[in-house]
Amino acid sequence: MTLLPPTFSFSQSSLQAYEDCPRRFWLAYVEQLPWPAVEASPVQEHEAVMRQGERFHRLVQRAEIGIAPAEVAAGLEPPLSGWFDAYLAHHPDDLPDAAREIERVLSIPFRLDDAATPQTTFRLAAKYDLIAVEPGGRAVIVDWKTSKRRADVSTLRHRLQSIVYPYVLVEASAGLPWGPVRPEQVEMRYWFTAAPGQPVTLRYDAAQHAANHARLQRLLADILGGGSEADFPKVTDTPANRSRFCAFCIYRSRCNRGAAADDLDDLGDAEDFFAVDLEKALEFTLDDVEELAF
Ligand code: SF4
Numbered sequence: 001m002t003l004l005p006p007t008f009s010f011s012q013s014s015l016q017a018y019e020d021c022p023r024r025f026w027l028a029y030v031e032q033l034p035w036p037a038v039e040a041s042p043v044q045e046h047e048a049v050m051r052q053g054e055r056f057h058r059l060v061q062r063a064e065i066g067i068a069p070a071e072v073a074a075g076l077e078p079p080l081s082g083w084f085d086a087y088l089a090h091h092p093d094d095l096p097d098a099a100r101e102i103e104r105v106l107s108i109p110f111r112l113d114d115a116a117t118p119q120t121t122f123r124l125a126a127k128y129d130l131i132a133v134e135p136g137g138r139a140v141i142v143d144w145k146t147s148k149r150r151a152d153v154s155t156l157r158h159r160l161q162s163i164v165y166p167y168v169l170v171e172a173s174a175g176l177p178w179g180p181v182r183p184e185q186v187e188m189r190y191w192f193t194a195a196p197g198q199p200v201t202l203r204y205d206a207a208q209h210a211a212n213h214a215r216l217q218r219l220l221a222d223i224l225g226g227g228s229e230a231d232f233p234k235v236t237d238t239p240a241n242r243s244r245f246c247a248f249c250i251y252r253s254r255c256n257r258g259a260a261a262d263d264l265d266d267l268g269d270a271e272d273f274f275a276v277d278l279e280k281a282l283e284f285t286l287d288d289v290e291e292l293a294f
Contacts, residue, residue: 018222025232109123140186170183
């Protein structure tokens with residue numbers, strides 16, 4: 001498929017969109033329809049939630065680079081003040097501290113074994129909240145989550161984020177000052193404002209790395225094998241899929257999958273609300289990540 005922008009990099013968001021609903025990928029990343037004329041609610045409410053999440057990430061970023069917590073917390077109001085207090089009280093205390101990467105984008109070339117396109121190598125990128133490394137020892141990926149509820153382990157394990165982040169880290173690490181990193185050294189830690197004392201840790205190993213490579217090969221081959229909207233079908237129309245995927249998708253009117261969104265309180269994971277921010281969706285371009293180019 002040559003329909004994607006030439007600078008397009010695959011990311012956990014776009015791959016998750018395809019896996020959840022191929023039509024979603026088509027509308028968001030090929031047609032690039034960020035905001036169809038949808039009824040507003042609960043988009044504005046969701047945007048407010050997303051803005052708070054982004055602010056929390058900036059607060060944590062400042063604290064992680066060493067700015068005094070009192071200075072970072074000055075003037076904060078709920079819920080951010082409570083979230084930041086929780087971060088201070090429940091900051092993971094077992095992280096390696098020889099090297100820290102904060103808000104780091106890593107990008108790797110990903111070669112398709114059986115590409116049906118003239119182009120055979122594509123980019124795969126990930127943006128990390130925090131990578132804490134002990135050269136030759138552990139490499140812990142930390143992701144701060146501000147969702148209303150703590151996601152369960154099996155949900156997290158199947159998310160593309162849990163596939164793409166460790167995969168890209170291992171593949172990119174040979175070119176980094178603290179690399180290379182073997183899969184067995186890597187763990188993914190999800191930390192929740194909703195349950196700050198109960199982070200979820202996913203271990204990684206060579207078998208998972210090989211399985212992830214195969215899964216990414218399949219996913220990219222599927223996506224790149226499609227040439228028109230018909231190749232990107234809507235998720236099957238069942239009550240469960242409507243509730244899980246369409247109810248919080250900004251394309252539901254266009255897809256005739258219900259006029260009104262469900263209540264945001266029913267949304268377990270903020271990432272299940274699908275509203276494309278094109279700036280973010282296309283943030284990983286060749287220009288942005290030239291230092292880790294092919
Ligand atoms: S509304 Fe449903 S079918 Fe349409 S793009 Fe969204 S998830 Fe897919």
